[in-house]
Amino acid sequence: MDMEKSVVFAKPGHILVANLMFSYLELKLDGDFERIANPPVFVHPIPREIIEEHYKHIRKYSTFNTTIEAYLREGLVLTAYRGPNIISRIREIVGNTDPANAGPETIRGKFGRGSLKIALETSSYLENAIHASGSVIESDTEFRIWTPFLKF
Numbered sequence: 001m002d003m004e005k006s007v008v009f010a011k012p013g014h015i016l017v018a019n020l021m022f023s024y025l026e027l028k029l030d031g032d033f034e035r036i037a038n039p040p041v042f043v044h045p046i047p048r049e050i051i052e053e054h055y056k057h058i059r060k061y062s063t064f065n066t067t068i069e070a071y072l073r074e075g076l077v078l079t080a081y082r083g084p085n086i087i088s089r090i091r092e093i094v095g096n097t098d099p100a101n102a103g104p105e106t107i108r109g110k111f112g113r114g115s116l117k118i119a120l121e122t123s124s125y126l127e128n129a130i131h132a133s134g135s136v137i138e139s140d141t142e143f144r145i146w147t148p149f150l151k152f
Contacts, residue, residue: 004086005036006133007142010077012070013127014111015042018077021107021130028093033083037150044075054145062123070125078149087139090132099128 008025010018018040026035051071058064081090095106100115102108111129119126133139 003082003084004136004139005080005082005143006087006090006139007078007080007146008090008130008132009043009079009146010040010130011128012074012076012125013113014129015074015077017111021111022079024107024110025090025093025130029081029083029086029089033081033086033089035079036082037078037080037152039151040077040079041149041151042075042077043149046071046075048072050145054142061120063119063126066123066125076131078146080143080146080150087133087135091134094130094132097128098126102128 008022010021014021022035022040026033048068051068052059055064055067058067083089093107095102095108095112097108098116099108099112100117102112104110107130108128113127113129114124116126118124133142
């Protein structure tokens with residue numbers, strides 16, 4: 001098993017349930033992990049260049065501006081985890097990016113609202129509750145972006 005690390009954060013619209021989502025995540029991880037950024041940090045205000053760097057991969061989509069504005073308005077709650085194959089384990093618990101397609105036992109199935117299709121059609125912010133690194137490369141990039149905000 002590979003030791004990996006993952007950036008995880010509660011998104012706008014879900015700041016008040018961040019600790020509940022993190023607790024659920026940790027319960028479902030069922031050991032063999034370490035929260036390496038503790039306690040979770042409320043990041044607000046977020047510098048525009050930081051959140052735009054994080055979301056540069058969606059710049060071409062109609063949801064980009066509303067996503068950036070949501071973060072600038074509300075902030076996020078940030079933490080990080082380390083463990084064997086932690087990226088895929090967390091992604092399974094977090095669920096599909098689209099809350100409409102996330103299983104009911106996943107964090108996005110429980111806490112997410114709306115659908116990706118409607119968000120893209122209306123250029124609106126997709127409230128999918130939580131972010132988690134999707135790959136080792138993405139994790140490395142995200143740690144570079146978010147380390148100045150994390151408490152180790």
